[in-house]
Amino acid sequence: MRGRPTIYEDSNIIKKAQEVFWQKGYSATSLSDLQKATGAGAGSFYNTFKGGKKEVFQKAVQERRLAFDEFKNELNKSNSPLELIKDFFRSIAEANSNEHLKGCIIANTVVEMTFIDEDLENSAVQILKEVEQMFTEVIKKEQQKGNIKTQTSPEILGKYLITFWCGLNTLRRMYPDKNVLKDQIEMQLAVIS
Amino acid sequence: MRGRPTIYEDSNIIKKAQEVFWQKGYSATSLSDLQKATGAGAGSFYNTFKGGKKEVFQKAVQERRLAFDEFKNELNKSNSPLELIKDFFRSIAEANSNEHLKGCIIANTVVEMTFIDEDLENSAVQILKEVEQMFTEVIKKEQQKGNIKTQTSPEILGKYLITFWCGLNTLRRMYPDKNVLKDQIEMQLAVIS
């Protein structure tokens, strides 16, 4: 392959940019912020991402979806998928204060981008709906197996969990405290049993 | 009183500015946006609000708190405060699509401002905590009266309701649909009974 070798790998730029976007959101993050965080100058940045700031944000969001896909794979292999979901929620309480304050980049994006950028808004909403559907499917199966007593429909329970996830996204900022969150998460998960 | 008469009333500027902030958030709202929305030019704007954009945002948020105070007063006069709270949540489903997409300006602010402006973040968090406390107090009283069977502590149930409120803030954007939201709200309120 010809040409000067790349020193700023795409994936690394996205990773570093994601950290800034996650904390500051889309609008409040400047190109200058991204250049400082990634080390890449404007030349490299726009050579790699013709779509500029928006393209990098999209890719940072999509990168986050990969983590979700991975979790979904684990769910499919698991014998107790509901317990895996519950443990995922429980693990949130164990995060450090900075992670609490950052919250979920997808949920943050839905709140921030509604009247700002339709594309970014839609792709974030889409991901949340996929997560919701994952919840719903697991609940449906577990209900059929008799592992869940509640007769509430899996659709409503799935929406209950995604609503909880989004609510937790704010509660964590109000109380970035392990003990508070732990009790709260346990109480809310008890609804699905 | 001396001097040229005011044609842009403070309260009116705040009201108009609030509408823009509510939709677009703090960072994405420009002074130009505010001037278009309020009609007031830079002269009037900075003559009235020395603190500029931030001061107006603060006042727009505090104005919203008044609505909360009013509700709190109604709660204190009510014989069935819990039902009043539940009806408040139920009324959310009846909002129009634009209102769903706007969500709650206080909850939005907590998500947006975390790493951006400590003052604005803190005042929004403060308001949510006061709402939570209102929930908690009502639940405590109703439990003592025997109107709530659940033995879960009022503190956890209060946090449950504020978490629901914040979760609903995102769910409404995913599904700005009366029927979806109605069922969801009813299910979540059933936990407090």
Place this chain on the structure above:
DNA sequence: TTATTTTTGTAATGATCGATACATAAATAA
């Protein structure tokens, strides 16, 4: 009337915004 006070409208400020232009560096292909 004249002086004083306050609000308003407009022009300008310097800073920063996201993005582009372009020369140079650094590799491979011919």
Place this chain on the structure above:
DNA sequence: TTATTTATGTATCGATCATTACAAAAATAA
């Protein structure tokens, strides 16, 4: 070596940012 290709660093773009400066407008007080 020389030509070609790609990435990088830097200068700069016009636009917009939040804010300030300032003169004119419009009222009351003297």
